[in-house]
Amino acid sequence: MKARFFYSFTRIFLIFFVLVLFTPSFVQSAAQTSADDNFRDEKYDPNKKALEKLSKMKPAEIEALDSKVAEALTLYYDGQYGQALPIFNQIASTVETMDLMWWVGTSAMKTGNMALAIKKFKSMLEVNPNLHRVRLELAATYFQMQRYEESKKELEAVKAARPPEAVMLNVDKLLAAIAEATRKVVWNVRFSQGIMYDTNISAGPNDKEIPVSGGAITLTDLQKKLSDYASITNFSGNVLYNISREKGVMWNSALDVYNSAYFQYGKFNYFFTDINTGLWWAGRQDILKVPVGYSYQEYGSERVSDIVHFDPSYEHFFSSNFSLKGSYRYAREQYYDVSNESLDNITRRYEITPSFYFVNRKHVFSLSAALENSSANARQFSYDGQFYAISYFTRFPTQTEIFLRYQWSAKEYKEIPPLFSSYRYDRRNMFTAVINQNFYKNFFASFAFNYIDNYSSAGLYDFSKETFTLSIGAYF
Incomplete structure (x- = not known):
């Protein structure tokens, strides 16, 4: 024995x-x-x-x-x-x-x-x-809990003991992260310039002849499917102000600008800008955002519409491997041209997104399900919609990032459109793939592919398109 x-x-x-x-x-x-x-x-x-x-x-x-x-x-x-x-x-x-x-x-x-x-x-x-490594892990735990002073105290104790160089490097990295996290004001800017090939700039049908109730209509050259190259400009920036670091209360303001300028068909140029601001709260396992914003759109160098929107969201992290996010969007859009008054609408969207994180968040899978209701002045533009999506993100040690997303959506319109004899319904498949490479600390290059296949019971709205975009930019 x-x-x-x-x-x-x-x-x-x-x-x-x-x-x-x-x-x-x-x-x-x-x-x-x-x-x-x-x-x-x-x-x-x-x-x-x-x-x-x-x-x-x-x-x-x-x-x-x-x-x-x-x-x-x-x-x-x-x-x-x-x-x-x-x-x-x-x-x-x-x-x-x-x-x-x-x-x-x-x-x-x-x-x-x-x-x-x-x-x-x-x-x-x-x-x-x-045990320097144990104290370093204790400091890292305090950091994750946003208990920065306690984390800093443990790191200073490790530093005073003159540990091996490898440990000292980790100490310095975490001290730098604490300094960044405890800054009163944090700002970020990202800018990119690229070129895009678009196989269907007008989102027009593949066929020039469209069957309608009692016959057919013939589209003009600018209404049918057209392809062209475009210059693409993107800018985004935000300023985050820490109101109360201990309570995790912040105020975030952000600006986004997008512009596409086609080489041959300037009629389809598009400009969009959005500014939003609102309260953020970050707890140990929770993130709450309550932004309000304003968007402005131009199409073909003419003012199209503006949008006032409210986009609260709440995300809870059940563990380091799983979170659940709920979001709501209220948007009120008004068109400048009186002839487009029938398009004025109020849209509400309810969305839930579970996310799964693996290998220290190097691999992220997300699922999304959403219900959307748009109520326009004309019922032919009002609809009830549902959306389902799956996405994947990963980052490699080479600073290469890959993002993939597939979305399926369905819209049921509330009135029979002119020229057609039955209610309109759309079914859309969308796929996005992006590969991004960071280099020289503050620069990046990316390639994006987008595919849309929109089937509509009203042939005038039936289309498919692909875009291929190559961009280079900087972030700070």
């Missing part, structure tokens, strides 16, 4: 030894504490207590612990912290070592259980205050 006990315990020891041997040095400083005798309070040594408990356990119980440790570590080093944490907790409730404190603390931090992470990291530092 004693032989089986020492055989099982040796297996646990070997697991610890291999992890220490092959783990990067900054983790070793935490994990190797089972061999560290430099304790501040020698009356409490968790590793010694653990050995005492193990010596009183039956070989079968040690075998069971051994199996659980192996299972939890497999999940842990595979990045499945949410599954590893309850197993580590179960082991720690029986016998707890410094290694287990580390594994529980880091797993808890990765899964959003910040209170548990802080508890374990502080317990380790009470045993050995010289």
